[in-house]
Amino acid sequence: MGSRGGEDVGAEAAAQLRDLQLRVVAGVAAAENAADLELALREGLKHLQGLREREGERERERASLLRAKGHEAEETKEVHILHFNDVYNIAAREQEPVGGAARFVARVLELREKEDDSEAPLVLFSGDCLNPSMLSTTTRGAHMVPILNNACVSAACFGNHDFDFGIDQLTRLMANCEFPWITSNVRYRPDGGNLLAGAEEFLVIERADGLRIGIIGLVEYAWMATLSTIEEEDIEYEDFVECARRLGPRLRSQHRVHLVIALTHMRLPNDERLAHEAGDVVDLVLGGHDHDYEVRCVEPHKVWVIKSGTDFRELTEMRVRVTGRFALESDAANPERFRVEVVMRTRHEINNTIVPHERTQELVEMFNEKVAQDMNQVIGESAVPLDGIFAHIRTRETNLSNFVADIMRVGTRSEVAILNAGTLRLDAIVEAGTITLGDLRGILPMVDGLVVLEVPGSRLLEALENGVSKVPATEGRFPCVAGVSFTADYALEPMHRVSNVSVGGEPLEKDRLYRVCTKLYLANGKDGYSAFQDCKVLVDDECCPVLPTLVRNHFAALDVLNGFNCLSRRYGHTFMKAVHKLETFAKKKKTGALYVEPVVDGRITAVNLT
Ligand SMILES: [Zn+2]
Structure with missing residues (x-):
């Protein structure tokens, strides 16, 4: 019993308990008949009740003291993010930025190691990698899996071209990915209404420093409805804003998430609509589908929408600062909103000066040779x-x-x-x-x-x-x-x-x-x-x-x-x-x-x- 509470509180409680024990033992010893014994035990129970109430009071005082401390002590934690989207050709091209998977992976690894982060950076991918390319015609997208694994991808969302060879081929390839695919707003009727292609609905990353990051994946209806390998009537689509409004609060209340990131594969106006209409529940929108490098800060919640170019030629590095009372245990019904600021954002071009990552370069060469054999x-x-x-x-x-x-x-x-x-x-x-x-x-x-x-x-x-x-x-x-x-x-x-x-x-x-x-x-x-x-x-x-x-x-x-x-x-x-x-x-x-x-x-x- 003495293990509860602080030092002095514990000592005081122990003394009271000893006192109660002595009194009960004395009463029981003095009892000459059943009625006396019952009286002594009742007396003991009454005291025990008082003791419990006092302990409860102390517990409540201690919790409110901690809350007050947490209230004063706002903390800031930083997330280091690398983002890219829409990659097709793994070989470098002639003109700058030359791109190519090997130089891209080299730059990602360099950025991951350069910073002395206590936590590994998040590498986030916004879809489209299995097709189209000449190599894909042969491999049906399989060549991309080891390359994305080499790039240490943390999470990805589906793009339209990831369905080009059918859901079967996609799920086969997903099984070899060392990261989850998240697409939250499309369900597949023939599969009993499960998320399309067995995607994850969301991902919660719990860092050792206490920061919890929630990631959702959102796609637009336009491309879902025109996929050549899936029938439109088999798709159960939820509007991406509604989905964000459903999942954002749930991630905060049930999973105590401090930062919500949406990975998207949709046209820029839709990303802007998401940031505008769900900016109170989503903190950052990292998109694909458009191949142009785009950066927007969308009102009224000042949510950043970022598209990171295409084809291993560009990538975005950013640092996101999350500020709030991390010590405060979140009230599930009314979770506290943390402040999120993008404090650093850099567009990296993958140019000829980067030394290619050796293992990835070997893969690129191996696949090109294999194509010749195939x-x-x-x-x-x-x-x-x-x-x-x-x-x-x-x-x-x-x-x-x-x-x-x-x-x-x-x-x-x-x-x-x-x-x-x-x-x-x-x-x-x-x-x-x-x-x-x-x-x-x-x-x-x-x-x-x-x-x-x-x-x-x-x-x-x-x-x-x-x-x-x-x-x-x-x-x-x-x-x-x-x-x-x-x-x-x-x-x-x-x-x-x-x-x-x-x-x-x-x-x-x-x-x-x-x-x-x-x-x-x-x-x-x-x-x-x-x-x-x-x-x-x-x-x-x-x-x-x-x-x-x-x-x-x-x-x-x-x-x-x-x-x-x-x-x-x-x-x-x-x-x-x-x-x-x-x-x-x-x-x-x-x-x-x-x-x-x-x-x-x-x-x-x-x-x-x-
Ligand atoms: Zn696309």
């Missing part, structure tokens, strides 16, 4: 030769151009797809039989951005006119099309050659708006496609899947149907939905196995082509 890897099978000869694909419809355009149309849920034949670089025939990664790389060596536009029928006609305007010259602008068919009469003047246009089997309506997928390059009016300029963008290039990924996923899907590749029961459902759409242009062998057999189906009828 070129023989079989990704699918075609029953027919695929015609990619320039003289053919740049003047007429071929089965290869139809195949790529069909995949592009289905993969972006568009009515029409138009691609310039100049995108297909092979200039050869891929023999019937197995198709390798090398063939795919030969056909589509570049990762070109795609967009989905809202195009009036009149503009669509103009675009087709431009496409056939240079024939018989073998110009790259010649269109590969899907969802549309037309006649081109080469006896007529350029820009007056196209007739009989129909979309989805119906005659073209000049005033109707069509959902058209094309290359960003053409949407910007290049190769004479000025008809697409100023058309409303429905899905931008950052949110669209890229062609090599769509083709790879197409074959991966056939693999699943063929039983060569198993999907987990957890996420198989959604991938299979996408697969059934692809089945429309897959053929079945007698054995039941699936392969492709693209044909020339007369979608471009050439008249007077010499």
